[in-house]
Amino acid sequence: xxxxxxxxxxLLKHKGREPxxxxxxxxxxxxxxxxxxxxxxxxxxxxxxxxxxxxxxxERLEFLGDAILDAxxxxxxxxxxxxxxxxxxxxxxxxxxxxxxxxxxxxQLGLHKMVVYSAKLNSHHNHLYGNALEALIGAIYLxxxxxxxxxxxxxxxxxxxxxxxxxxxxxxxxxxxLIEWSQKNKLDITFDLIESFIDNDGNPVFQTAIxxxxxxxxxxxGYSKKESQQNAAKMAIKKLRTDKEFQQLVAxxxxxxxxxxxxxxxxxxxxxxxxxxxxxxxxxxTIEEEE
Numbered sequence: 001x002x003x004x005x006x007x008x009x010x011l012l013k014h015k016g017r018e019p020x021x022x023x024x025x026x027x028x029x030x031x032x033x034x035x036x037x038x039x040x041x042x043x044x045x046x047x048x049x050x051x052x053x054x055x056x057x058x059e060r061l062e063f064l065g066d067a068i069l070d071a072x073x074x075x076x077x078x079x080x081x082x083x084x085x086x087x088x089x090x091x092x093x094x095x096x097x098x099x100x101x102x103x104x105x106x107x108q109l110g111l112h113k114m115v116v117y118s119a120k121l122n123s124h125h126n127h128l129y130g131n132a133l134e135a136l137i138g139a140i141y142l143x144x145x146x147x148x149x150x151x152x153x154x155x156x157x158x159x160x161x162x163x164x165x166x167x168x169x170x171x172x173x174x175x176x177x178l179i180e181w182s183q184k185n186k187l188d189i190t191f192d193l194i195e196s197f198i199d200n201d202g203n204p205v206f207q208t209a210i211x212x213x214x215x216x217x218x219x220x221x222g223y224s225k226k227e228s229q230q231n232a233a234k235m236a237i238k239k240l241r242t243d244k245e246f247q248q249l250v251a252x253x254x255x256x257x258x259x260x261x262x263x264x265x266x267x268x269x270x271x272x273x274x275x276x277x278x279x280x281x282x283x284x285x286t287i288e289e290e291e
Contacts, residue, residue: 043128045118046117102130103127173230208222
């Protein structure tokens with residue numbers, strides 16, 4: 001009780017001053033150890049040397065925050081979807097904590113104005129804002145404890161920026177979905193890197209094309225090969241679902257594939273029958289010779 005009272009009195013003089021004021025708007029409470037939050041916004045490209053000679057940045061806090069975020073989101077998802085199975089819960093949690101989603105939320109929270117990093121850094125590739133959000137969660141945990149950290153994630157992130165029911169239905173791994181579709185329909189697809197180049201800001205850009213049998217069905221651009229593949233797969237899936245003319249082409253390809261498989265099966269059966277006939281004939285000849 002006395003410790004809490006002491007903290008309130010000590011923090012009164014900081015209210016209205018920076019960075020306490022900005023952090024209060026972001027967090028909903030005044031921090032106890034403001035240096036933790038300053039470190040959470042410090043990317044390794046702008047590391048500073050501490051009094052002990054060690055270089056400080058947000059990587060360790062990011063590691064901690066990542067684990068805490070996973071645990072709290074798992075608890076929230078578990079309670080929200082009471083009758084769903086483990087696979088569904090795991091998939092939903094993954095959608096919430098994926099880098100692209102955390103990056104989006106971090107920008108909506110205004111972290112892009114607070115993160116300190118080198119101007120030469122490729123922010124698109126590194127998802128540094130989403131990483132900073134995880135570091136911020138690590139800082140909250142160390143500064144305020146688990147309960148306050150839980151409340152921040154639930155009230156400031158989930159309730160304001162995520163529709164749990166919608167994100168549970170959302171398809172995010174388009175590449176995996178497309179590969180699964182191709183395997184189910186027995187139609188070959190390939191992911192081919194068309195080109196890579198450097199944009200005006202010095203960031204590497206990749207372009208991927210997807211080919212179904214002999215038809216190009218999607219092209220995607222991204223700041224990584226994985227991102228370009230996902231964007232290409234998203235375009236391909238949209239084409240497969242909405243393009244009536246292409247759907248007919250796919251139906252024709254599937255029919256042709258089935259006819260080829262049936263013909264191959266017939267040839268295999270015929271070959272087996274011929275082998276058996278030859279074997280029977282050889283056996284008959286051998287018996288006759290013995291007689």
